[in-house]
Amino acid sequence: MKLKTITETAELFGVSTRTIRYYEEIGLLSPARTEKNQRLYSNGELAKLKLIFRGKRYGFSLDEIKEMVLLFDKDRSGRQQLLRTIEYGKRRVQEVEGKIKELQEMKEEMEGLLDEFTEKLSQTKRG
Amino acid sequence: MKLKTITETAELFGVSTRTIRYYEEIGLLSPARTEKNQRLYSNGELAKLKLIFRGKRYGFSLDEIKEMVLLFDKDRSGRQQLLRTIEYGKRRVQEVEGKIKELQEMKEEMEGLLDEFTEKLSQTKRG
DNA sequence: TATATCATTTACGTTAACGTCAAGGTCAAT
DNA sequence: ATTGACCTTGACGTTAACGTAAATGATATA
Numbered sequence: 147m148k149l150k151t152i153t154e155t156a157e158l159f160g161v162s163t164r165t166i167r168y169y170e171e172i173g174l175l176s177p178a179r180t181e182k183n184q185r186l187y188s189n190g191e192l193a194k195l196k197l198i199f200r201g202k203r204y205g206f207s208l209d210e211i212k213e214m215v216l217l218f219d220k221d222r223s224g225r226q227q228l229l230r231t232i233e234y235g236k237r238r239v240q241e242v243e244g245k246i247k248e249l250q251e252m253k254e255e256m257e258g259l260l261d262e263f264t265e266k267l268s269q270t271k272r273g
Numbered sequence: 274m275k276l277k278t279i280t281e282t283a284e285l286f287g288v289s290t291r292t293i294r295y296y297e298e299i300g301l302l303s304p305a306r307t308e309k310n311q312r313l314y315s316n317g318e319l320a321k322l323k324l325i326f327r328g329k330r331y332g333f334s335l336d337e338i339k340e341m342v343l344l345f346d347k348d349r350s351g352r353q354q355l356l357r358t359i360e361y362g363k364r365r366v367q368e369v370e371g372k373i374k375e376l377q378e379m380k381e382e383m384e385g386l387l388d389e390f391t392e393k394l395s396q397t398k399r400g
Numbered sequence: 401t402a403t404a405t406c407a408t409t410t411a412c413g414t415t416a417a418c419g420t421c422a423a424g425g426t427c428a429a430t
Numbered sequence: 431a432t433t434g435a436c437c438t439t440g441a442c443g444t445t446a447a448c449g450t451a452a453a454t455g456a457t458a459t460a
Contacts, residue, residue, distance in 0.1 A: 151407085152406090152407075163407090164449065165447085165448065167409095182407080182408090182456060183408065183456095184408080185407085185408090204332055204372075204379075205329065205330055225394065228390055228393060231390055232394065235386065242379060245331070252327060253366060256369065257366060259362065263362065264359060266355060267355045270355060279436095289419075291419065291420085295417070299417095310438065311436085311438075
């Protein structure tokens, strides 16, 4: 378990150190610290960051991402907590399924347009 | 071809009229006007709005969306233009394909987590 | 010892994407 | 004629998600 510094982490994900610190500011991360107070990022924190950036790519706000991350992060030992977590998770999975469907429609629509353009092109060629 | 007013359009998409006007401000829409200068939205403009909101749902910025909309919007009659448009479009389609793949991975990951939680739950049940 | 590199916190600045008045014009109903 | 519902164009306000700069500290290297 090799711990990373903040610059290493930032470079790994291609973002600024400010971004990483900001995520900590809003409670998304809680890296360990060295004796001299420098941040150290474990695999766990890196995994969180992966989730964060993935979430961002699909238009989730950091607030929504926070909900999700914290949900799968904390001790959910109580039965009630577990049930809630599972219910919430299932809903999220359905959302993701919906997004996939819409993306596929979008893709088909774009491909349709491309076909039209290609058709036009071949006409231009001949005309 | 029934033209819609701005409030009808806004309600149709569940956004504010300000939002619709803003999209016009940044050059995404160009609705017709009545004699008394009121905006009227044709099916074409509505289709654009559909694309815009879909794009937003996947984390595209309005600037990126603008590129895409304008691309498929203008007269692309010249051969060069057509070729460029098609190339650009193909790249976008590949991007969308990539997004779909990532979303599927995300879904599987979430389902894996849910399985773990469900497992925990059954242990709590028995314990 | 001085220079450079990497880190820290604090705090003000910026931009996109709208929200929210304000002031005014049109048209139908009371 | 005035109330109300709809529209218009400014124009200033707001929030999320950082950017950027200042002041400072530890550590390595020339």
